[in-house]
Amino acid sequence: MKKLTVIIVLLVLAACAAVGFSDAIDDSNAASGGTEVKIDPKEIIFEHLGDAYGWEMPFAHHRRIPLPIILIASDGVHCFSSARVAHGHQYKDGDITFMVPTEGEYKGKCVEVQPDGQILKPWDISITKNVLALFLSAMVVLLICFSLVRWYKRHGFTAPVGMLGFLELIVCFVYEGVVKSTLGKNARRFAPYLLTVFMFIFIMNLLGLVVIFPGGANLTGNIAVTMVLALITFFITNIFGTKHYWKDIFWPDVPLWLKFPLPIMPVIELFGIFTKPAALTVRLFANMMGGHMIVIVLTLLIFIFTMMCGVAVGGATAVVSIAFSVFMLLIDVLVSFIQAYVFTMLSTIFISLAQEEGEHEHEKHEQHELAKLTPETAEK
Amino acid sequence: MELFTPGFGLVFWMFISFALLFLILWKFAWPVILKTVDERAELIDKGVEYAQNAKESLDNAQQQADRIIADARVKEGDILRDAEALKSQIVEQARSEARKEGQKELDAAKLAIQQARKDARQQIRDEVSEFAIQIAEKVLRGEMDDRKAQTRLVNNLLDEIENQN
Numbered sequence: 080m081k082k083l084t085v086i087i088v089l090l091v092l093a094a095c096a097a098v099g100f101s102d103a104i105d106d107s108n109a110a111s112g113g114t115e116v117k118i119d120p121k122e123i124i125f126e127h128l129g130d131a132y133g134w135e136m137p138f139a140h141h142r143r144i145p146l147p148i149i150l151i152a153s154d155g156v157h158c159f160s161s162a163r164v165a166h167g168h169q170y171k172d173g174d175i176t177f178m179v180p181t182e183g184e185y186k187g188k189c190v191e192v193q194p195d196g197q198i199l200k201p202w203d204i205s206i207t208k209n210v211l212a213l214f215l216s217a218m219v220v221l222l223i224c225f226s227l228v229r230w231y232k233r234h235g236f237t238a239p240v241g242m243l244g245f246l247e248l249i250v251c252f253v254y255e256g257v258v259k260s261t262l263g264k265n266a267r268r269f270a271p272y273l274l275t276v277f278m279f280i281f282i283m284n285l286l287g288l289v290v291i292f293p294g295g296a297n298l299t300g301n302i303a304v305t306m307v308l309a310l311i312t313f314f315i316t317n318i319f320g321t322k323h324y325w326k327d328i329f330w331p332d333v334p335l336w337l338k339f340p341l342p343i344m345p346v347i348e349l350f351g352i353f354t355k356p357a358a359l360t361v362r363l364f365a366n367m368m369g370g371h372m373i374v375i376v377l378t379l380l381i382f383i384f385t386m387m388c389g390v391a392v393g394g395a396t397a398v399v400s401i402a403f404s405v406f407m408l409l410i411d412v413l414v415s416f417i418q419a420y421v422f423t424m425l426s427t428i429f430i431s432l433a434q435e436e437g438e439h440e441h442e443k444h445e446q447h448e449l450a451k452l453t454p455e456t457a458e459k
Numbered sequence: 460m461e462l463f464t465p466g467f468g469l470v471f472w473m474f475i476s477f478a479l480l481f482l483i484l485w486k487f488a489w490p491v492i493l494k495t496v497d498e499r500a501e502l503i504d505k506g507v508e509y510a511q512n513a514k515e516s517l518d519n520a521q522q523q524a525d526r527i528i529a530d531a532r533v534k535e536g537d538i539l540r541d542a543e544a545l546k547s548q549i550v551e552q553a554r555s556e557a558r559k560e561g562q563k564e565l566d567a568a569k570l571a572i573q574q575a576r577k578d579a580r581q582q583i584r585d586e587v588s589e590f591a592i593q594i595a596e597k598v599l600r601g602e603m604d605d606r607k608a609q610t611r612l613v614n615n616l617l618d619e620i621e622n623q624n
Contacts, residue, residue: 129461130469187461203468210472217480224488231495236502251496267497271489275481303465307473368462 118386120379127375128297128368130209132161132179132189137291144292146211150177151202152191161205164189212296213304216283224278249416253277253423261427265434269427272315276308277423284367284415288408299418300368302360309359312426317352320433327435328352355429359422366418370411377404 133143145162152175159177163170169178169192176192191199206214227246230239239247258273259266283304286294298304328348330338337344377400385393603609 125461130466203466204471205468206472207468209469213469213472213476217476220480221483221488224484224492228488228491231491236495236499238499247496250492254493254496255500267493270493271485272481274489275477275484279477279480301465301469302463303469304473306465307470307477311477 118379118382120376120383123379124372124375128300128371129187130207130301131187132205132207133165134208134211134292135295146206146208148177148189148205149203150189150191151204152177153193153199153201157201209296209298209301209304212283212286212294212298215293216279216286216298219282219286220275220278223282249281250274250278253420257420257424257427261424261431262434265431269315269319269430272311273423273427273430276312276426277419280308280363280422281415281419284419285412287367287371288411288415297368297371299363300371302364305360305364306356308363308422309356312359312429313352313356316355316429316433319430321435323435324433355425359425359429363418363422366414370407370414373407374404374411377401377407 131143132148133145136142136144143161143165145160145165148157148159148161148164150157154173154175157172157175157177159170159172164177164179167178167181169176171177174194177189178192179189180186180198185198185200188200189203189205191201193199223246227239227243227250230243238244253274254266254270258270262269280299283298287296287298287300289295328351329345331344331348333344381393381397381400384396602612
């Protein structure tokens with residue numbers, strides 16, 4: 080009952096906030112001579128999902144924390160604050176002018192303008208919002224992993240308590256449930272990579288759900304991040320692949336006509352090598368981006384309805400939208416874990432498929448098993 | 460579609476930060492954590508096995524103790540029964556012995572009494588006959604004082620003998 084009251088109060092507050100916001104819009108409309116404030120939902124959604132040179136502060140869309148821009152331009156490395164090129168300003172560093180176009184091919188990207196007016200796209204390794212979020216996530220992962228290490232060094236086998244206990248539970252869940260059970264005797268060899276991947280994705284996912292400063296970046300919903308992770312899995316899979324794995328690709332155990340003279344199966348298998356990382360990349364990216372997009376769209380509905388039908392409808396929408404947003408965010412917490420888990424599990428499976436031993440080893444193993452079984456069966 | 464084209468900068472930084480993170484964790488964190496987790500799992504497995512064994516041996520010991528107690532009970536019963544039998548036997552024996560002994564005493568007493576009675580009767584007889592002879596002597600002496608009387612007696616006696624013949 081108490082909880083229900085809290086929820087109702089929160090919803091009413093949310094509705095009031097929406098009303099207040101639409102009032103503010105009306106005020107600004109009045110101030111700017113009655114011109115309609117247009118909302119471009121597509122613009123807003125993609126801005127939130129994408130990367131930026133600054134980090135938005137809460138409650139102030141145009142005030143941003145400036146981040147360093149690092150460019151490898153035609154004449155060397157340039158490094159300056161993103162505040163200098165904000166709001167379409169141009170910044171002259173040496174002979175070259177830099178700017179961020181608001182439209183066109185390089186929209187939202189920092190470009191160099193040559194003295195003769197030619198626009199070039201330099202190599203851009205700026206510390207953008209996503210890159211900073213990346214660093215923060217890595218820091219958090221380091222922090223929590225080393226706090227667990229410190230606990231173990233100090234307390235030996237005693238199980239940790241509180242948050243560390245939860246962390247240990249997750250690590251054990253992934254290590255025992257996924258890595259050990261799939262890879263068997265190779266578990267210790269690949270566990271550090273797989274656990275790092277899991278922790279990193281999990282923390283990035285969770286930080287992405289925090290709406291204000293240290294979080295909110297749509298990191299794992301960015302194809303660059305997932306692609307790098309998938310590529311590392313791809314390289315580990317193929318570099319540590321056994322002889323048997325490669326034989327299975329180029330000369331699999333299928334009827335001869337399937338591999339000679341037309342190498343149908345080898346082509347399919349070879350294709351499979353590359354579809355695996357592609358699948359890894361796309362599923363994590365799409366899942367996380369989808370979650371972010373749903374919450375943004377739900378929030379935008381409030382403003383769209385306020386624009387279209389007035390404050391009352393907007394207020395009503397706010398209640399529904401916020402209720403759904405909270406629900407979606409809660410589900411996203413679950414999804415954060417599941418997606419990190421699934422990425423780790425798929426990586427483990429891909430690696431373990433490449434760790435398969437040859438047929439002879441298998442037969443030997445089976446014979447050994449049989450030999451072990453025989454005395455018992457003989458007794459029966 | 461900007462969303463589907465990976466940005467160079469992010470790929471670059473992602474690779475570097477992931478590589479650094481992995482190297483640091485690989486070198487300093489995961490060995491400690493995995494070692495602890497593995498060893499603890501082993502310890503727990505061993506502990507469980509040990510506990511199972513301990514429980515089993517405890518159960519065995521319990522069973523053994525129960526068996527020993529049951530055996531002891533049976534033996535106790537046997538011993539008690541034996542003792543009971545022995546006791547009644549001893550009592551019976553003592554009783555019969557006593558009876559026999561009593562009988563013997565009784566017989567001896569009877570015999571002594573009979574003997575005493577016989578002796579007493581003999582004595583009385585002797586005394587009585589003594590008394591009779593004395594009385595007869597006195598009577599005869601008194602009666603045989605005169606001749607007449609003597610003759611008469613002799614005649615009477617002769618008559619008796621004659622009659623008898």
